[in-house]
Amino acid sequence: MAFAAPKESYSGKVYEVSIGTDKTAVFGGENVLPFHSFEGSTPNRPLIAYEIQDVPPDDWVENVKKVYADVSKDPVTWAKYCQDTLKARAIALRLVGTHPDRENRSAEDAAKTVREVLDAISVPLIILGSNNAEKDASVLVAASGAAKGKNCIIGKAQEANYKTIAAAAMANNHKMAAMSELDINLSKQLNILITQMGFEKERLVTDPMCSALGYGLEYTYSVMERIRLAALTQNDATMQPPLLGDVGMYVWKLKETQASEADLPMWGALEQRGIAWETITAGALLVAGAELLIMRHPEAVRAVEKFIEELI
């Protein structure tokens, strides 16, 4: 029996999402499984955004903190460094300082930070809350208004607060990231609820929740694969927004990225181990279906960009 390459064609397609106004970035748009360019079209490469935050990263581990030691005192310098020196194609500003258990910064302060960062950069901005559903509702509404017309991604909308955030994102012409917890049905349901408000599904990004290598990565991996299969083989429009992997913050709090080699000689060099943890988590999610990644360490971003180069 002669070999006939078992290529497949799919009925669905991932929405193409474009963000930013000056230098825009486009991701998604493929009509095949990740990097299956041999059987369809993959018009855009995945996008990696550098994560910065509104307050100095005192809580970050030393090996990432030191990379940004000279620039991270204020978010504007930090953002410019990512754009100009690290050549970031996008920046993700996490307003973690607004969390009630942290600095508890006000929504107005957050909006001011957003305006300042936007004035300083020309690459697209992703604006993230502190993951406190209640506080995010007010913070992201203010941030959304401050960024009006800048075509940002606002997030993350969750079941508890999506109405307010979606309304603000809609009113100010932004895209929006919607997050639910590691379950394809919850992702689908949240996307449906959001689109029922009149929010266009073409403007959504789905975050099925990231989990790190060794800490449930296989759950995120399989949920992403299932969402992609539903989008492509069943042409399920609610599953066709691009997928987000918010990698950095889940990776850089683990023991594997912090424990010293002296304590755990079998684990090898800490510096490379931490970078590898972020790199491999990101790489696995790309292969599972993520089109947008948020990452912290420049060396990890560099390696993943090289990997993408080899894959496309």
Added chain:
Amino acid sequence: MALTGVEIFKLLPKTNCKKCGHPTCLAFAMKLAQRQATLDSCPDVSEEAKKVLGEASAPPVRPITLGSGDKAAKMGEETVLFRHEKKFVNPCVLAVEVKDTMTDAELAGFADAVVSSEMDRVGQKLRIDAIFISNSSGDAAKFESAVKTVASKAPGVAVILSTTNPAAAEAALKHVSDRKPLLFGADDSNLEAMAGVAKDAKASLGISAKDPEALSVLTEKAKTLGVEDIVMDSGARTAKQIIENNTLIRRAAVKKNFKALGFPVITFAQREDPMLEALVASLGITKYSSIVVLSNIERWKNLALFTLRQNIYTDPQVPMQVEQKIYKIGEPTPESPLIITTNFSLTYFIVSGEVENSKVPVRLAVMDCEGLSVLTAWAAGKFTASKIAQFINDSGVEKEISHKELIIPGYVAILSGSIEEKLPGWKVTVGPREANAMPAYLKSRSN
């Protein structure tokens, strides 16, 4: 294509003799269809049925063992493309390349690194499984000497011998004949001679071709030469080619039952950049390689790749569980808080991670709820006041602590009264609902 239970039943003797251990031939047929029984349990099956069923019941990717003894690694036997459909069966073998142009000291260094690579993670022993020895010099005597050195410095470790020279292969294989080695290097120029050498040495044969189609022609030819244990190199070297060829090969084997490509795949991940090498290796692990060859095995890279391999090859239908016990986080004193949660591994990982972040030493009581998360376990009646009380009493934790306070997850606040009833003398405190509130909660308590 796999046969259904009824199709199999038609080929069985239909005597219901029970010799196979099943009440009826139909019951046996159903078990065969689910691959939960094997045909050799039936003493009366006809030769014709054996042939038909043998072919149909053979797994779409042929099982092949690399190495022998307790370090032998099984490969192949995969049945699906996506891990949520069914568990991926045999975890990818990780091998490191050494070259016969290296000095004996360098070879010994790699051999040592392989031997000492074994580590334990979540109860599994993980290691670099094999050494890939390249005949880079092109010289048969150098190759033989390198194989000898590696064999003596890495006792018991599986080896892959890579040469396109049948005479060099034959001489070198003698030194590893007891290890079920893989002879890698057959192609369309030397297949006959290499097949002969592999057969005589009882080694598996690694066949290379420029693409899957050319490969399928060679594997068919190898089978007619009497070689059944084959490992395939589709010629893919870049990440783009690896995902394409590995996907097409796995689909052909699993969905089309295309036997000529129903063998384990070997992938070469060697790169100058160690992070990129780790990424290409991770692509092999997630996307269908049975062997991934590395150029270097730094411990940080091993840990990351072992962990990924473990994650990808876990059974998606069985919730991952951690052992029921009182876990100590940090160095808890008798005064440290005692927190209870369930044994779903994600719950455990997230709660223990957040507790660690708080830097407050804690005793974390992880209760066996069959791998369910807190709310699910509560709803299923597995995380109830009486079961919690019994677990706390049986654990003996009372002797380790100076207080009798138990912190329960906020989602099951409703249980606090009834636990206090079942645990006389204890105070039950309601903790946060979500783990991410744990650091703030613990810090505020310790102030």
